[in-house]
Each structure stands twice: as C-alpha cells, then as structure tokens.
Amino acid sequence: MSRIFVSHSSIDNAQAAALRDWLAAEGWNELFLDFDPQHGIAAGEQWEQALYTAAHRCEAVLFLISRAWLASTWCLNELTLARRLNKRLFGLMIEDGVSAQELPSDLTRTWQVVNLATGRDRHMIRTHMPVTGEETEVSFPREGLARLKNGLQKAGLHASYYAWPPEDDPQRPPYRGLRPLEPDDAGIYFGREAATIEAIDTLRGLRAGAAPRLLVVLGASGAGKSSFLRAGLWPRLTRDDTAFFPMPIVRPERAPISGDNGLVASLDAALNASGITISRVEVMDAVARGAPAIKPLLQRLVASRPRDADAAPPAIVIAIDQAEELFAAEAEEEAAAFLRILNELVTSDAPAIIAVFTIRSDNYERLQETPSLAALHQEILSLPPMPRGAYTDVIKGPLRRLDGTPREIKIQESLVDALLSDIEEGGAKDALPLLAFTLERLYDEYHATGQLRLEHYEKLGRVKGSIEAAVERAISASTANPSIPRDRPGRLELLRRGLIPWLAGVDPDTGAPRRRVARLSEIPIEARPLIDRLVDQHLLSTDFTPDGEKTVEPTHEALLRQWGLLQGWLAEDAGLLGVMEVVKRAARDWDANGKRSGWLTHTGDRLKTAEGLRGRPDLAGNFDRTDWDYLTACRKAEHAARRRRRRVQATVTTLLLSIIAGLFAYINREFLEEQLNWYWKMRPYMMANFRPHVLPRGKELALRSGDSFRECAKDCPELIVIPAGSFIMGSPATDEEKYPNEGPQRFIRHAQAFAVSKFHVTFDEWDACANVGGCPPIQDSGFGRGNRPAINMTWPEAQQYVAWLSRMTGQQYRLLSESEWEYAARAGAETRFTWGDDVGENQANCQGCGSEWDNRQTSPVGRFKPNAFGVYDAHGNVFQWMADCYENSLDGIPSNGAPRRTRACDQRVRRGGSWTSRPRDLRVTGRSIIGIDYRNYNGGLRVGRTLQQPPADPTQYRAPPPGLPPEGSHAMRPAR
Numbered sequence: 001m002s003r004i005f006v007s008h009s010s011i012d013n014a015q016a017a018a019l020r021d022w023l024a025a026e027g028w029n030e031l032f033l034d035f036d037p038q039h040g041i042a043a044g045e046q047w048e049q050a051l052y053t054a055a056h057r058c059e060a061v062l063f064l065i066s067r068a069w070l071a072s073t074w075c076l077n078e079l080t081l082a083r084r085l086n087k088r089l090f091g092l093m094i095e096d097g098v099s100a101q102e103l104p105s106d107l108t109r110t111w112q113v114v115n116l117a118t119g120r121d122r123h124m125i126r127t128h129m130p131v132t133g134e135e136t137e138v139s140f141p142r143e144g145l146a147r148l149k150n151g152l153q154k155a156g157l158h159a160s161y162y163a164w165p166p167e168d169d170p171q172r173p174p175y176r177g178l179r180p181l182e183p184d185d186a187g188i189y190f191g192r193e194a195a196t197i198e199a200i201d202t203l204r205g206l207r208a209g210a211a212p213r214l215l216v217v218l219g220a221s222g223a224g225k226s227s228f229l230r231a232g233l234w235p236r237l238t239r240d241d242t243a244f245f246p247m248p249i250v251r252p253e254r255a256p257i258s259g260d261n262g263l264v265a266s267l268d269a270a271l272n273a274s275g276i277t278i279s280r281v282e283v284m285d286a287v288a289r290g291a292p293a294i295k296p297l298l299q300r301l302v303a304s305r306p307r308d309a310d311a312a313p314p315a316i317v318i319a320i321d322q323a324e325e326l327f328a329a330e331a332e333e334e335a336a337a338f339l340r341i342l343n344e345l346v347t348s349d350a351p352a353i354i355a356v357f358t359i360r361s362d363n364y365e366r367l368q369e370t371p372s373l374a375a376l377h378q379e380i381l382s383l384p385p386m387p388r389g390a391y392t393d394v395i396k397g398p399l400r401r402l403d404g405t406p407r408e409i410k411i412q413e414s415l416v417d418a419l420l421s422d423i424e425e426g427g428a429k430d431a432l433p434l435l436a437f438t439l440e441r442l443y444d445e446y447h448a449t450g451q452l453r454l455e456h457y458e459k460l461g462r463v464k465g466s467i468e469a470a471v472e473r474a475i476s477a478s479t480a481n482p483s484i485p486r487d488r489p490g491r492l493e494l495l496r497r498g499l500i501p502w503l504a505g506v507d508p509d510t511g512a513p514r515r516r517v518a519r520l521s522e523i524p525i526e527a528r529p530l531i532d533r534l535v536d537q538h539l540l541s542t543d544f545t546p547d548g549e550k551t552v553e554p555t556h557e558a559l560l561r562q563w564g565l566l567q568g569w570l571a572e573d574a575g576l577l578g579v580m581e582v583v584k585r586a587a588r589d590w591d592a593n594g595k596r597s598g599w600l601t602h603t604g605d606r607l608k609t610a611e612g613l614r615g616r617p618d619l620a621g622n623f624d625r626t627d628w629d630y631l632t633a634c635r636k637a638e639h640a641a642r643r644r645r646r647r648v649q650a651t652v653t654t655l656l657l658s659i660i661a662g663l664f665a666y667i668n669r670e671f672l673e674e675q676l677n678w679y680w681k682m683r684p685y686m687m688a689n690f691r692p693h694v695l696p697r698g699k700e701l702a703l704r705s706g707d708s709f710r711e712c713a714k715d716c717p718e719l720i721v722i723p724a725g726s727f728i729m730g731s732p733a734t735d736e737e738k739y740p741n742e743g744p745q746r747f748i749r750h751a752q753a754f755a756v757s758k759f760h761v762t763f764d765e766w767d768a769c770a771n772v773g774g775c776p777p778i779q780d781s782g783f784g785r786g787n788r789p790a791i792n793m794t795w796p797e798a799q800q801y802v803a804w805l806s807r808m809t810g811q812q813y814r815l816l817s818e819s820e821w822e823y824a825a826r827a828g829a830e831t832r833f834t835w836g837d838d839v840g841e842n843q844a845n846c847q848g849c850g851s852e853w854d855n856r857q858t859s860p861v862g863r864f865k866p867n868a869f870g871v872y873d874a875h876g877n878v879f880q881w882m883a884d885c886y887e888n889s890l891d892g893i894p895s896n897g898a899p900r901r902t903r904a905c906d907q908r909v910r911r912g913g914s915w916t917s918r919p920r921d922l923r924v925t926g927r928s929i930i931g932i933d934y935r936n937y938n939g940g941l942r943v944g945r946t947l948q949q950p951p952a953d954p955t956q957y958r959a960p961p962p963g964l965p966p967e968g969s970h971a972m973r974p975a976r
Contacts, residue, residue: 018138174398177440178555180226190397219383291344498527587630844876878940914938
C-alpha cells in the first residue's frame, strides 16, 4: 500500500524523482509516483483509474507546487480528489517566485506549506530522469526538508514510524495476548492499515463538516475494536495535533461518568496534561452541571494548543471504548446522563467535538435507538474479519521491530503456516484474540531461545487448545495452596463460584455471554487464590481504582466463548443470570423514581422465579440492599393485588356476560371499521383514481423497452419498461472497491420484460395510500414531503404499500429482487456506476458526490440524469428495500431473476446507497444488510410490476461465459 501520493507536473519530473529518493532514504519508501517503475503506473494500466485508486488508499498527499503545477488541470483535479477524500495535505513550494498568496486562500489555511525552493544551506540529490535514465542533480534547502520530515513523522503514517519499545518499558513484549493494545503499542499494531486510513479520513471530514459529529466503529466481539482505537487510531490523532485534540479514552464499565476510566477521569487527565490547573472536585462539579459547564473547560484545552492565527482550531475527540457497557444494568444509573451530555456536546461547536464509539455489532441497535442519540446522524466504520495476509503481518510485524536488537527473535515459516492454517480452519469467530493469546504464550515460554518454532506451538496445544491449556495450568498451579480443594471437582466448583456472576454473566436482552468488572473484595474470599492463578495465565486482568482497591475482569470476551467449561456453566445458569440482571435493572428504576408502586414490575411467576435466587447464594450475593428491598416491595404489592382480586371476584362473575358481549362487539367493531373504510373511503378512491387508468391487456402486450406509464390519475408511481435480457451480477474479483458479500459473480437471465418505478416512491405517493388507510403514516425527519423520496418505513410497511397498489390496480406490484434491481440500475453499463467507474461530480446525492444535498438531506426525486433505461436515482439519495432475504454472498441467487427467500427471514437487502453513504457504497454491486423492522431517514423504496408479455426470443441471449464468468467480464445484453 502506497502511503504517500506525490502530485507533480511532468515538467517537474526531476524534482519529483529527487524527492522520491530523499523520502526513501529517510524510510518512506511506500509512496506512489506515477513514473516510478516499482510503485507507479504499470504498462497497460488505466492511467486515470490507477491515480484514483492510489489517491484513495494513501494517507498523505505531497503537492510539488510550481507554476506548471498551478497551470495543470490534471494536478488541480488531484487536489480536488485529495480534499474530497479528506487526506492529509502537504504543499511543497519547489519554484522560486511562487508564493503562498498565489494559492487559493481556503487551501493555505489547511495545508502544511513547506518551502523547498529557497535557502542557502542545500542538500544535493543525484537522481535519474524517468524514461531516458539521464542523470541529473537537484538540491533542496535542508531547513525545508527538516520541516517536511517533521510533518510526516507527526502524521504517523505506519507502525514502523512509531518508536517501539517505549523508553519507559524497554522489555515490553511484542505480543499483548487477550489484552487490547495501548497507544504505546502503535509501533507493533499491524493488519488494519486500510481501516485506519478510512477512519482518519472520516474524522477529517467530520471536523470540516457541521455538527453533529459521531463515528461508530462496529465489529463482532473479537474483531479488535479496542486495539484499533487505542493503538491504531489514537496515536495518529495525537500526532496530528493541529487538527485533533484526542482526550484520554473513556471506558464505561460500571460508571461512565465517575468511574476509573469515566468522563471525569478523562477530562481531569487532559487538563492536567495540558498544564491547566484545576482540581478534580471542580471537574466533577462541571460534569455534574452538564454540557454548558463542560464546554468552557474544553475551550481552554483547545486554547492551550499553539496554532497560526488563521488556522482552524483542533477538534476535541472523545472516544468511548466498549460502548455496549453503557447498556449493562450496573451502568444504567450514569449512562443516561452521560449520553445526554454527549448529545449536547456534539450538536454544537465552539469547540468542535467528535464522539467516537466502539461497539459490538450485536449491540449497535441499542446505541442507535437510545433517545439521546437516535436523531443524530452517525458515520459507520465496519471492522470485518481480517484477510489472511493481514494475519501474516500480525504474526511477523511485531518481531521485525526486534530485528538488530539483543532481543531479536526469528519465527519459523512452518510455524507461521500452521498458525494461518489453524485460523482459517476455525473460521473468523475469535480468530484474532485466539491468535494473539497463542502468540503471547509462545513468546512468554520460548523467547529466551531466540526463536519460535513449530514444535513449541505443538506443545502449547495449538490455537484451538491454547485457552484450555492455560486454564489447566492455572488449576494445576494451585496444588500447593492448602486452602484450595485437592480434588478436581472441588476446585472447579470453587472456580465457578469465583467467576459467576462476578466476572461472567449473561446479557438479558440478547442472551449472549458478557464479561464484568468486579472489585476483588466482591469475589468470595475462598475463590480468590484460583482467581489469582488465572491472572498469572493472563486470562484475567487486574487494575486499581483511584482509592487503591483492586479490580478484576476477563481479559477478553473470547474467554467466555472459547473456554468450554465456563461456557457450559453460563449455559446452565443463563436463565437465573438473566433474571438477576433484570431484577437489578428494575430495582434501579424503582429507586430512581421515588420507589413508587408503578415501578414494581415483578409479579406472579416472574416474581417467584426472582425470589428463587435466594436458593443460590453464589448468585444472590450479587444483590445489594436496594435489590432485596425491591423484591420485598413486589411481594407486598402482589399480596395486596391478590386481596383486591378476591373482592372483585363476585362482581366479575355477575358481569361476565356483559364482558363477553362487549368483547364480541369490540372484535366486530374492528371488522366493521375496516369494512366501512373500504366501502366509504378506499373503494371510491380506487374507482375514481385507479381503475379508469389501469392498462388494458392489449396495451400492456404492446409495451416496448423504454415505454412509461402510470395507472392512476395522480399520486402513484410512474413506471418504465425494462427489457428482457441477461447480465453478470456482482463484482469481479479484480475490483479493489468490492466488499466480500458482492460475489461470486452470477449469470442472470431475465426471460421477460418487467416495469420499475422511474423514481423512488415519493411522499405524495405514500401519503395517498396513508390518507385512505392503506399504509401507516411515516415521518419526513424534517426534510419535507411532496416529491422528496418517502423515508422511515420498515420492510413490512414497504410490502404493505406494494400490496395496496396491487389491490388498487388489480395488477402485480411488488418489491424488486436484487438481480432485477442491479440489471435495471446497470442499464447495460459495465462500470461501477451507470455513468462510469468514478463517482464524478453532481451525478447523485451522497457523501462526496458533489451535489448541493450531499450528507445533508434527501433531494427531490429526478434531479440527476437518468440511466440508459430511463431510471432516475439508481445511485444515492435513499436506500431501496429489496424482496430478497440477505445472505453473505451471491451463492444461491436464482438465475432467473427471482428474489432469494428463506424461512424466518428477518434480515433483508437494501441497494443503491443514500445521501449519507460514501461513493464506495453507491456502486451498482453494493449490498446492505438490514433488519426488517429497521426504519431510518436514509431508507426508501422503488416498486416493480410484473408485465403480461411473452418471453423474449432465447436466441437474443448470450450464453453464460465459461467458468461463470471469465476474469473481468461484465458484459450485458438486453433483448431488443
């Protein structure tokens, strides 16, 4: 991956070649220079696409500014692209007489401009010209080169540009096991370079844009989100101190405000590090008073950073790691207040504040729907499983940092192959934490030999058995302690009491295991020696509270899934653990609301089950006084309710017939209301607005490709005919922009023409359905209604709309299948977008499309050019619901264009991207997974209609290419 992109005029090839040689000599050899034989544009490669790809993937862009550069349209296009991609920019003045005043004023405020044209003390570089190989000499001022070197070092372009090991920890191990990597480990953080670039680019875009500013890093448990935040992203933001002011990272644990790593601790540490004298009590008071009192403290932080008078101030960045902890029962008391504060901070400026969350994918819905954040736009960065090549870097990269030192270690290639093979065999789940734990064990046990070998790995039990082996070592190491039972069953029972529920529990909402942080004093005293042995094996981690009390937690949630015995214990206790969590949550709500009876939610069997926890002292020990008082109050309320029921029993008996009659009337009332609405409202509307305009069979048979029609007087979708034909669906393996779910490619044949709506369904069209009771009303999120696309509908509601159209017309309206949508969107194109491979300018509404609505709101439909089939807004504006069930690949897509359906399908596909999407997600092959009950301001629909037409002549189809399909094939042939 080229980390530095060099933009220059061809007239300045000599200076560009000399700068390349200087950069390589200083250690920056991963750069893109168009004429470079190794890292430039290869023979036969598409010039424009190669430049775009290199600019997209780099971390910084160096502009060699001369009059020739300023006069070059191509160079200025590279500048526009780099700004749109939010890259780190360096302007290098290489021609005497060109001043910063000649540059556009908005650029000089954000560029780091370095003078490489003038200066007496010069560094001479002998280089060779491209093509001719002619030797020439170029000189740059040493002062300017020193400034450039300092700027690039501060940018932190790669792990190798960070000193490691840290000066205060020279023996720091190169592998951290299940613990997350910290900022001190930036020098050994490998495998997520592309995601790090994307995150920094996104944050630069957020800083330059308007509030609110939120970035959510999503990934499965074990994807490495914490290490990505702490060792990948945070050190780079810290170095880029003119643009960002990253605060110490917040981890919610039990108390996201007052906890050891809460908001108060983060703010206090940032103020102290900046030399601002303020007591912790004053910080606590400011946080207690909320965002208006916190803002002045943040302004003082920003003011403490020196900057040029006309430079924009840095943005404060507040990171919340493991945000799923905000929704645990023990954190609820402070979590709501914390999220309210965060809302007020990120929705205003002075200073600009960016919030960054890391959260497990299975918990994101909670964050998305929490009242404090539900209305705020959130940028999403997904951390998928690492590719095989990245795991190689994770294994080898840290050891390379020890090369040439007394601690140098060699790793056997057969060991690397075995690790990769075991990871691949085990699948993506927990692959990264298991690999990290295994590497740590290998280093701990064998680093003294100066090499890590395959036989060492075999002795440790390989990846799959590494955690189980470590547990066995912990249990065996407890033999010498007389307070621990000597028999194995006794030890395991004691260990179970020490772990559950203090360190391991069950999320009552998802049923998934989750780790907990406990004070050592809470864990049964007899179990603590065994807990200490697990700490020795790095399976548990310890810390200290500000008052000096020791805390313990599982080092990683993978322990809860990969340790079979603990997994079994949690499965056995899952029901009671869920009950315990629900009781604690209900007790806190009851206590926070004045202990009013309306907050007593446990009754009947539910209360009986909760009280059954008294028979499990190991679990009941986790209840505090408020929890027991709550259950006692529930039992008293239950007795009172029982007495009331007895008093009214006689009355109920005498009124039974009346109740039955009323119930019967109520049931029939709903039926009667539906019938009345049909006969008095919906049916007259159908007869007046739809039925006179439905296409007769003769006209329908006569329809040809590109014909359009509307089957109503007004306020229903205008349709256009899509011809029969065949095409290859999905992204080719050679597309560097593709996501894994966009393949493998499939040959699809549409035997009959069909119709699609020319535009997204608008609010006028949806409201017509809602006004007669055919659809539910939906919100417009403040964007306006009329001819803007209808948004905020779920998949069942979208189905309700097409069913209503079918009822009104007597024709088959429906949602499109994935293959129908892609066929109609491509319209014969072989490129990423219907108009080409580059998103271009003002072709669609997205984040970075160059339209007036970009990343602000939906645009009225039909404001951009249609594709060759006459379909408008195939890319961007709003996502479109598909009929298909979601699967992770295109395997199994019906070859006849039908939608893919499976049983109990609660996840569907959306296509096309939206006004909030990046250009990559607008590509014609892009696929998005979403729950059927999800509604949002960036989702809408486009309808399809089955046409009564004879199948096309099969001779007009091309045959499927051999191998389905050959490399690079995108060809499509609509029938004529």
